[in-house]
Amino acid sequence: MRKPTLPALPMHQSPRCGARTRPGTPCRQPAVAGKVRCRMHGGTDGIGAPPGNQNALRHGRYTAEAIAQRREVAALLRACREQLGAQQRSGGAGAPQTRQRAPQPQRSAFHAQAPLEDDVPEWAR
Numbered sequence: 619m620r621k622p623t624l625p626a627l628p629m630h631q632s633p634r635c636g637a638r639t640r641p642g643t644p645c646r647q648p649a650v651a652g653k654v655r656c657r658m659h660g661g662t663d664g665i666g667a668p669p670g671n672q673n674a675l676r677h678g679r680y681t682a683e684a685i686a687q688r689r690e691v692a693a694l695l696r697a698c699r700e701q702l703g704a705q706q707r708s709g710g711a712g713a714p715q716t717r718q719r720a721p722q723p724q725r726s727a728f729h730a731q732a733p734l735e736d737d738v739p740e741w742a743r
């Protein structure tokens with residue numbers, strides 16, 4: 619007579635290690651709590667990178683936030699340039715196409731507070 623199948627115990631439903639063993643089959647040991655590998659395949663305490671590993675972060679230039687911020691700024695600049703180009707083409711027929719800055723008037727400390735009228739480009743008035 620065949621033994622009746624036992625109901626699956628929680629112990630048997632726990633996630634398995636799955637690491638490749640020497641014969642090439644997946645390891646069937648239960649994974650250590652909070653890890654994906656068993657105690658023999660890297661699940662031991664003190665092994666592996668800590669959760670939320672910050673070791674790779676040097677300066678934050680390539681974090682997702684920094685990249686998204688740079689893209690946002692680039693898109694804004696692109697939109698500004700497109701708008702400026704469209705206005706130069708339509709409005710200013712004789713407008714200079716060079717990107718050189720106009721010579722800035724000399725400012726005294728007194729006048730540094732209030733913006734000069736020359737500082738505001740024609741398209742922004």
Ligand SMILES: [Zn+2]
Pocket residue numbers: 635636637645646647655656657658659
């Ligand atoms: Zn294992």
